[in-house]
Amino acid sequence: SEVLDVERIREDFPVLEREFDGTPLVYLDNAATTQTPTQVIDAIRDYYLEYNANVHRGLHQLSQEASIAYEQAHDRVAEFIGAAGREEIVFTKNTTESENLVAYAWGLRELGPGDTVVLTEMEHHASLVTWQQIGERTGADVEYIRIDEDGHLDMDHAREVIDDDTAMLSALHVSNTLGTINPVADLVDLAHDHDALAFIDGAQAVPNRPVDVEAIDADFYAFSGHKMAGPTGIGVLYGKQHLLDSMEPFLYGGDMIEKVTFEGSRWNELPWKFEAGTPPIAQGIALAEACDYLEDIGMDRVARHENELAQYTLERFAEFDDIEVFGPPAGEERGGLVSFNLESVHAHDLSSIFNDYAVAIRAGDHCTQPLHDKLGVAATARASFYVYNTREEIDVLVEAIDDARDLFA
Numbered sequence: 523s524e525v526l527d528v529e530r531i532r533e534d535f536p537v538l539e540r541e542f543d544g545t546p547l548v549y550l551d552n553a554a555t556t557q558t559p560t561q562v563i564d565a566i567r568d569y570y571l572e573y574n575a576n577v578h579r580g581l582h583q584l585s586q587e588a589s590i591a592y593e594q595a596h597d598r599v600a601e602f603i604g605a606a607g608r609e610e611i612v613f614t615k616n617t618t619e620s621e622n623l624v625a626y627a628w629g630l631r632e633l634g635p636g637d638t639v640v641l642t643e644m645e646h647h648a649s650l651v652t653w654q655q656i657g658e659r660t661g662a663d664v665e666y667i668r669i670d671e672d673g674h675l676d677m678d679h680a681r682e683v684i685d686d687d688t689a690m691l692s693a694l695h696v697s698n699t700l701g702t703i704n705p706v707a708d709l710v711d712l713a714h715d716h717d718a719l720a721f722i723d724g725a726q727a728v729p730n731r732p733v734d735v736e737a738i739d740a741d742f743y744a745f746s747g748h749k750m751a752g753p754t755g756i757g758v759l760y761g762k763q764h765l766l767d768s769m770e771p772f773l774y775g776g777d778m779i780e781k782v783t784f785e786g787s788r789w790n791e792l793p794w795k796f797e798a799g800t801p802p803i804a805q806g807i808a809l810a811e812a813c814d815y816l817e818d819i820g821m822d823r824v825a826r827h828e829n830e831l832a833q834y835t836l837e838r839f840a841e842f843d844d845i846e847v848f849g850p851p852a853g854e855e856r857g858g859l860v861s862f863n864l865e866s867v868h869a870h871d872l873s874s875i876f877n878d879y880a881v882a883i884r885a886g887d888h889c890t891q892p893l894h895d896k897l898g899v900a901a902t903a904r905a906s907f908y909v910y911n912t913r914e915e916i917d918v919l920v921e922a923i924d925d926a927r928d929l930f931a
């Protein structure tokens with residue numbers, strides 16, 4: 523069927539059975555991190571119980587098994603995002619490290635005065651602060667594509683600011699604050715029209731919707747395991763093979779080498795050139811399992827479910843005139859999240875009150891402080907959804923807002 527069997531899915535997430543003082547948990551903080559299904563937990567458990575060993579093809583059986591599973595996890599992730607193969611899939615610690623890898627291993631070497639790095643005003647600090655720093659060190663300028671009052675990218679401004687001085691475009695696929703889904707293929711085309719590279723931050727996209735990096739034609743694409751029903755401690759950097767081949771390593775040490783002498787060293791093949799030291803073995807194997815788990819559900823269904831919950835949230839919030847919502851208007855497809863403020867109640871107070879209802883949301887700037895300055899608010903509350911959330915949980919959220927309103931009236 524076209525809809526998710528949420529009740530059956532919830533059985534895979536025992537943490538959702540938790541109660542605080544008898545009140546059932548309502549977990550609505552999925553843009554921060556998603557919960558982990560027993561299938562993924564079992565993959566980690568099986569690894570440590572049955573074939574834990576260090577990788578890179580040690581000569582004993584355990585190492586062979588661990589190495590093959592870890593390497594094949596790269597193949598599985600490549601398939602999940604439509605990449606050509608493991609050579610284009612680097613396992614990192616998280617999206618943040620993936621962004622830093624490109625900023626250091628490509629940006630520091632390739633950028634200089636006169637170059638510009640173009641971001642968007644909605645960027646997460648993982649890219650915004652990173653490219654700001656690289657700009658300061660290299661003399662490159664950092665410019666920002668404007669957003670409009672509905673949280674859409676101003677594409678006219680994008681066409682103006684991306685020009686022949688642009689060396690890199692770094693943009694979000696889906697905003698973790700606004701829920702805006704950016705026209706990333708168009709943005710990449712714009713960058714390529716000016717011989718610039720394009721880095722797409724897909725932390726809020728790969729977990730939530732079908733992503734085909736080759737259709738987007740991104741040069742680099744990053745996301746995190748913990749946001750897609752996988753474990754913490756693993757992120758992914760997708761990079762076009764010819765670019766990763768041309769780049770110097772980001773971190774040096776064991777396994778990323780082919781030959782080391784006192785005079786110098788040669789690097790290992792891709793992707794191992796970018797995976798120095800003992801990698802996140804269990805996490806990589808578990809991430810492959812998370813890909814299987816999500817693919818069994820169907821990424822189209824995941825996207826539809828999340829958008830439906832976001833639209834229902836907007837519909838419920840529209841019943842009140844003191845709830846300000848941010849991002850695209852109701853009816854327009856968005857990522858599975860709604861940032862909002864309740865008049866006269868600070869987002870942090872709201873989040874604390876929600877905790878009394880066992881409702882877990884996020885309050886703050888969501889690592890997008892410049893965006894919050896632009897929105898004219900210090901903080902927002904954010905409800906974000908995943909495959910196990912229901913409309914009934916949004917009704918509980920609305921009741922909690924109601925009580926917060928009365929408390930602060």
Ligand SMILES: Cc1ncc(COP(=O)(O)O)c(CNc2co[nH]c2=O)c1O
Nearest residue numbers: 553554616617618646648698725746888
């Ligand atoms: C768009 C985006 N980019 C990058 C990151 C960084 O991912 P990490 O390196 O795995 O931490 C996040 C995490 N966003 C959030 C983390 O907590 N609340 C959030 O909204 C994100 O939403």
